Amino acid sequence: MxxxxxxxxxxxxxxxxxxxxxxxxxxxxxxxxxxxxxxxVTFSLNNVLITAKGRKLSYVGIGNYRDIFTKDAFFVDRLVDFFKDIMLQLPLILVFALMIAILLNQSIKCKGLFRTLFFLPIIVVSGPVLSMLMDSGSTTIPLIEQYGVFDLVRDSVPVFLQEAVIGLLSELLLILWYSGVPTLIFFAGLQKIDVSLYEASYMDGASAWVSFWRIVLPAIRGMILINSIYVTVFLATSELNEVIILIRSNMLDASKGFGIASAMAWIYTVSILVIIGICYFLFGREPKAKVLHYDTPVKKRRMKRAKA
Structure with a gap:
């Protein structure tokens, strides 16, 4: 007790x-x-009219949501483009951040300096600085277009993904700059792995590739989930996000106003939650442990030998 x-x-x-x-x-x-x-929520279910006396609400129920899918010509297309961008950008950022974290976890000098260098773009690339860099073409790699990579994408990638892949390649440096925080999170997770696990695997004859799949990935499974959520929210709330720009413009539009903008915001929020739910389904659940049953012939023979 x-x-x-x-x-x-x-x-x-x-x-x-x-x-x-x-x-x-x-x-x-x-x-x-x-x-x-x-x-x-209240605004999304009403038509909101701004008058000199304040806001005037007229209840329309789900009318705003219905109008978004039936009358709006831009929101659904931009939401679909957002899904395509997340589908391509999220794996790229996670893989790149994990690769850099594994390299930084090696026995090298000046680890702190390298961590600072990889994290620095997150601090610098924000707001007006980011807009200036994009306007000057600093986030693009000219050689990609010069060597006909875009033409290769148009010939080999399905039509519905061509624009998303070309947009990803045209802003490849910008996407990699977003890897600063995930790199630090992965690095923290890698440092918590007991070194004796690597030593035991090497003594059993496991290669570095096998150790990566059997030791590293299971140990940082939670970090992958955290980074997936972080990157999804970071990209979804970016000032450069076309959906955010559209919602903001509709909010200031006299013909649509707060009602339509609030309904768009809630549809967008639910879409982001769906993506986060998919990330949790893939990385958040612990794999089921294998239960050893002692009623198999092999186990029975071992038990008999132990008793003998």
């Missing part, structure tokens, strides 16, 4: 510690986000 109470005490203390760390976010969400969320 004492051991059980002690365990319960440890679990309770850990839970309270976690709540203390999370409490600032919870309080901030309740104070600053609950009211705008409720307000945006």
């Amino acid at each position: 004492k051991i059980k109470r002690k365990k319960m005490g440890i679990i309770t203390r850990r839970s309270l510690t976690g709540l203390v760390f999370v409490s600032p976010w919870i309080l901030g969400f309740i104070i600053f986000f609950i009211n705008p969320l409720i307000q945006s």
Whole structure:
């Protein structure tokens, strides 16, 4: 009983510690986000007219959502383009960040300097700086277009993915710049792997490739999920995102206003949650452990030998 109470005490203390760390976010969400969320839901179900006396709401139900899919000529296309971009950009960023993290995890000098260099673009590339870099063509690789890579894409890639692949290649440096935070997260996960696991695998004859699949990937499974969510949210809320730009322009449009813009925002939010749900389905669930049943002939023979 004492051991059980002690365990319960440890679990309770850990839970309270976690709540203390999370409490600032919870309080901030309740104070600053609950009211705008409720307000945006209300706006999405109404036509909102801005007058001199304030906002005038007229209830239309799901009319705004229906108009978006039946009358709007841009939102659905841009939402589909966003899905295509995420499908291509997310794996590229994760793979590149993991490769850099594995290289930084080796026994090399000046690890701190290299970590800073890979993280620095996240600080520099933001807001007006990012817009200036894109306008000057600094985020593109001219050789890709000069050597006919775009023509090769048009000849070999399916039609519905051609624009997304060309857009990815034309802004390849910008996509790789987004890998700073995922690289640091992967690097932190790799440092927590016990070195004795690598040593034991090498003694058993496992190659570096086998160790990567059997040791590294299972150990950083949670990091892959965190990075997937981070990159998805980062790309979804970027100032350069066409869906965000469209929602903002509709919000300031007198013919559409806050009602249509709020409905678009909620459709976009649900789409992002679907992507996050897919990431959780792929990386968040722990693989089922294999249960050894002792009723097989091999196990029975081993048990007989042990008894003998």
